[in-house]
Amino acid sequence: MEHLLKVDQLKVNFNTYGGEVKAVRDVSFHVDQGEIVAIVGESGSGKSVTVQSIMGLIPSPPGMIKGGSIQFEGKDLLTLSKRQMRKIKGSKIGMIFQDPMTSLNPTMKVGKQIAEALITHRNFSKANAKNKAVEMLKLVGIPNPEARFQQYPHEYSGGMRQRAMIAIALACSPDLLIADEPTTALDVTIQAQVLELMKELQKKMNTAIILITHDLGVVAETAQRVLVMYGGVVVESASVMELFENPRHPYTWGLLQSIPDTDTSEKKRLVPIAGSPPDLFSPPKGCPFAPRCKYAMDICLEEMPTDYDISDGHTAKCWLNDERAPHPETFARLGETENA
Structure with missing residues (x-):
């Protein structure tokens, strides 16, 4: 069976004043339709750079993709023009960024930001785009979506902003959703709600998800397969179980030792x-x-x-x-x- 996404021997470097940073080194993995794959590792391991390469978001300069291929639905994304990539981003591949406050446009109403994706990628009329945007806000659990459509990001709570980001990413029913640490800035209760929402939407829409995180507890609750990255390299890959x-x-x-054991009353030091x-x-x-x-x-x-x-x-x-x-x-x- 052909994989939805196949990354093969990806190499990404960055030119800096201090020299050339080899951020991603020969990374290979695949994602199948409807599958949730987690990528874990500490900060600087290459997780975000890897998925930004898939989205064509590596700034050049200073970034350079030095080798490898990224096959999506049989097309090598690294060979496409910026115009061709714009047709895929948001339409075929959606992305939820780490900080919704800096990812949402503060000068534009949230509903209009969702509608914009539908008008651009699906040729919706303004009226149909508005109706669909309200429907998406309701789908991601935002109360009173008609009123919330008219509000700006600063009028949303942190959890609601993240839900709005999910609505934007899923508005065009993409085949692949990339979630780059989508719950980092949220409290534990909202974090659980957002993760549960992503799982529900994945089942409803059969969307494949790449989940970037440093939390193996999140991985255990959400993903089917997991890649462990360290120093720009995938050091282990397996099913979650x-x-x-x-x-x-x-x-x-070492990562597993950093997870608190909540199943016992015995106190154990995290190593x-x-x-x-x-x-x-x-x-x-x-x-x-x-x-x-x-x-x-x-x-x-x-x-x-x-x-x-x-x-x-x-x-x-x-x-x-x-x-x-x-x-x-x-x-x-x-x-x-x-x-x-």
Whole structure:
């Protein structure tokens, strides 16, 4: 079956006064129709740059896509002109940005911002666009949508602004929705409501979703598959169930240790990952996580590991999974020890 989206060996660099930042290095993954795929990792791991590349939002200069391909519905997005990409953005691919207050136009009424997408991409008349915009506001759970249509973003609460962003992104019924940390600025209650709303709309519209987050708790509640990124590289990829039950990369173990256990009354200290992220001006030639990994071997510092197939659909870029590693049967159980 052909994938809805297929990213292959994507490389993205940025020219800065300090040198060239290698932000994304040989990233490959796919998304199928109706699927929710999460991309997790700490700040600076390359998550947002990856999805911005899909949307054609990498500013050039200073950004440069140095290699790879992004196939969407059989077309390589990197070969399209700006005009061709404008037809796809908002129509075929929608995006929810991290901060709705800076993403919404403060000088334009919210309803008009939703209607604008319909007029531009679906050739709606102004009257039909208004009716559809009101319908979208109601769909995302905004009360009294007719009145809210006439209001400006500053008259909305934080949660309502995020819902409005979802309405704009979904107005043209895109095949793919990219949500870049859509709940970061929201309180816990509103966060749960927004995530539940996204899942409901995904089921109703069969829209595929790429969810960018640093919260594995959100991943467990929302996604079917997950990519773990570190230092501009996908270090592990698996179904959500497989990743939580059988993590096979030390960085993933570290992320899992940072999740509070709410199922027990026993107090457990959350263990931070010691050390600092890699310098992407001059990325390490070996595994990017090796300097912070207490299980690192000499080869980890010298050579980038390949993707090891752990099981169907589960890969980990870690030398510990190599049969030549010392005591591989012990290393295979390290994840269980780390998260015990």
